Amino acid sequence: MQDFIVIGGGMAGISAAARLADLGSVTLLEMEDALGYHSSGRSAALFEENYGHGPTIDLNRASAAYLRENGYLSPRGLMLVGAKDDGAGFARDVDELGMATLELEEALAMVPILNPGTVGYTAISGAAEDIDTDRMLQDFAKALRAVGGRTVTKAPVTAITRIQDGWEVTAGGQTYQARQLVNAAGAWADQVAALAGVAAIGLQPKRRSMARLPAPGGHDVSGWPMLLGVGETWYAKPDAGKLLVSPADTGLVDPHDAYADDMVLAEGLARYEEMVTEPVTRVESSFAGLRSFVRDGTLVLGPDPDQPDFIWCAGQGGYGIMTAPAASQLIADLVAGRAPVLDADTVAALSPARLR
Known part of the structure; x- marks a missing residue:
């Protein structure tokens, strides 16, 4: 036994x-x-x-030394991106995530595809790292x-x-x-x-869909931070020379081998597109995972x-x-x-x- x-x-x-x-x-x-x-x-x-x-933050902090000592972390950064009417939500997210606000010109220097016509607020956390x-x-x-x-x-x-x-x-x-x-x-x-x-x-599995896109506009995205929409309504993350874009969906589903919801994915890509100057012309692949909460x-x-x-x-x-x-x-x-x-x-x- x-x-x-x-x-x-x-x-x-x-x-x-x-x-x-x-x-x-x-x-x-x-x-x-x-x-x-x-x-x-x-x-x-x-x-x-x-x-x-x-308690989740307590676990994060208690995990940090192990992750660093074993070399699992590498620099990435996290940029919060808000529309011009997102002021209240932006301020809340900046406070919760402990971020520093940026001038739009500073944000554009990091991520040149941001759209000055629609982006009203940006902030950065340099502490975010890839695992x-x-x-x-x-x-x-x-x-x-x-x-x-x-x-x-x-x-x-x-x-x-x-x-x-x-x-x-x-x-x-x-x-x-x-x-x-x-x-x-x-x-x-x-x-x-x-x-x-x-x-x-009382577990509640929730689907999270993702699309893998070619690097927008042929840019080298390797040094870009992860982008996060205010209220976690979308995110985009560099990955092996490509860009992963998610609608940050939270639809309840039964446990299964998850697949992307095409309609939800399209809505998320539209939210991402609104904040950038480069349109989504091709989705190379899509996939999904389950995030289970009590x-x-x-x-x-x-x-x-x-x-x-x-x-x-x-x-x-x-x-x-x-x-x-x-x-x-x-x-x-x-x-x-x-x-x-x-x-x-x-x-x-x-x-x-x-x-x-």
Whole structure:
């Protein structure tokens, strides 16, 4: 019998598995044929300490040193862009994100395609950084394997049974047993809980669509900051010489292998186009991911209050990549009975007990 079974091979699952491997034997089960297939592989992958609220920001800040020390961060910057009638929303976003306002001429020097006829406000955060998501995920996988942990792909979970000493999980036609079960199944986490007879936390998966565009006007976009519309109504991010543009949509959907909503994507591209001088002439590809939230928008981390050997690592929303180092460490600390680095109020705000 294993000490831990982790269900879910995204960033949340693989980071938790790697941390727990120092405490005992671990098997990670992933329903797809590769790790990081769903939301973890479709993230904007930006680290901004002030993105989110309350406990999420605490997790961001607690993750920062790990991300920097391991070389996962590189300079990007975040530019807020507001229309001429966006003054109130712009001021709110500047305050929440701790940004510095820019004169339009300064913003144009950074991003020459901004439209002076429509853009009324700009601000910048130089602290925003790109995250090397793939390398971080692979490093966690290597750390897991280095101490004897294993990952099993193509293993969708079909049954979970309570046994005397823990749990039995049927996945991919095989059975696995462990003393503790970690639910890091992303948008499917409530479905996993239902199989185990554990009360749901009320996850709401929300689709986020993206389009990959050629570099606008033939510009070299590599040094541009990520652009964010006021109220997070759209964003555009340089990516491998191209530009990823999203409507920042939040439509509720059932858990599935997400695909872009063409109508929503077109509306988002129109909002982006309004702020720039270069029209969208071609979409090279489109894709989508799921961002799953509970009612208060905060991650759900720790043992279930009714069944403490069922451990939640869910509700990451749009914050899963940048919070993974601290979130996984918190899971391991709680399981080991160690005092977490995070303060008691933050730990309580992240606990699944708050949702019951």
